[in-house]
Amino acid sequence: MYTLLSGLYKYMFQKDEYCILILGLDNAGKTTFLEQTKTKFSKNYKGMSLSKITTTVGLNIGTIDVGKARLMFWDLGGQEELQSLWDKYYAESHGVIYVIDSTDEERLSESKNAFEKMISSEALEGVPLLVLANKQDVENCLSVPDIKTAFSDCAPKIGKRDCLVQPCTALTGQGVNEGIEWMVKCVVRNIHRPPRHKDIT
Ligand SMILES: Nc1nc2c(ncn2[C@@H]2O[C@H](COP(=O)(O)OP(=O)(O)OP(=O)(O)O)[C@@H](O)[C@H]2O)c(=O)[nH]1
Numbered sequence: 001m002y003t004l005l006s007g008l009y010k011y012m013f014q015k016d017e018y019c020i021l022i023l024g025l026d027n028a029g030k031t032t033f034l035e036q037t038k039t040k041f042s043k044n045y046k047g048m049s050l051s052k053i054t055t056t057v058g059l060n061i062g063t064i065d066v067g068k069a070r071l072m073f074w075d076l077g078g079q080e081e082l083q084s085l086w087d088k089y090y091a092e093s094h095g096v097i098y099v100i101d102s103t104d105e106e107r108l109s110e111s112k113n114a115f116e117k118m119i120s121s122e123a124l125e126g127v128p129l130l131v132l133a134n135k136q137d138v139e140n141c142l143s144v145p146d147i148k149t150a151f152s153d154c155a156p157k158i159g160k161r162d163c164l165v166q167p168c169t170a171l172t173g174q175g176v177n178e179g180i181e182w183m184v185k186c187v188v189r190n191i192h193r194p195p196r197h198k199d200i201t
């Protein structure tokens with residue numbers, strides 16, 4: 001009887017909480033993506049004007065609920081001197097969203113190096129990786145196959161982790177739902193990083 005009641009309590013009042021890091025070089029569109037995600041997935045969220053977003057110096061936090069899963073996003077600043085702070089969050093995270101500016105071919109190898117360094121960290125072993133090829137609204141931008149080719153030598157380091165490269169336009173929301181739904185599916189089935197249980201308040 002106790003098991004039945006506690007199961008019912010959990011079903012009704014608890015969420016499984018997952019922490020998702022949003023990483024990538026400065027100007028990639030991480031904060032724009034987070035704002036768009038909050039607008040799309042939170043009923044009463046009145047999003048800030050996307051054109052008012054400025055470079056992130058500390059950390060932006062956002063939370064959305066998708067079914068029984070509660071995703072807590074940590075959007076970190078991507079400037080070079082801030083990248084050294086990324087690894088402080090690895091051990092706590094259940095998934096990583098890595099944002100690439102598909103219009104910036106010049107900085108693609110810089111982005112690849114930051115990505116490679118990040119996935120080399122043992123603290124992120126087994127964590128699903130969603131790579132967003134952002135700014136697909138801009139004509140002649142890099143396509144998903146272009147980006148996959150540029151990042152191809154990272155494949156051995158990605159290993160058996162779930163990984164998806166998703167075309168995206170954070171400004172308009174194109175590709176946002178698909179990316180988030182994929183991430184939810186991956187973190188929920190990842191037995192290596194169990195969620196934290198949170199009472200719904
Ligand atoms: N055309 C286009 N511009 C975008 C898109 N997403 C973001 N941007 C623009 O890219 C610029 C940087 O966006 P941010 O969201 O601040 O980038 P960030 O990755 O958070 O940058 P840092 O906080 O410095 O690490 C802004 O001018 C955005 O309007 C997109 O999908 N398409």
Ligand SMILES: [Mg+2]
Nearest residue numbers: 030031055056
């Ligand atoms: Mg930002």
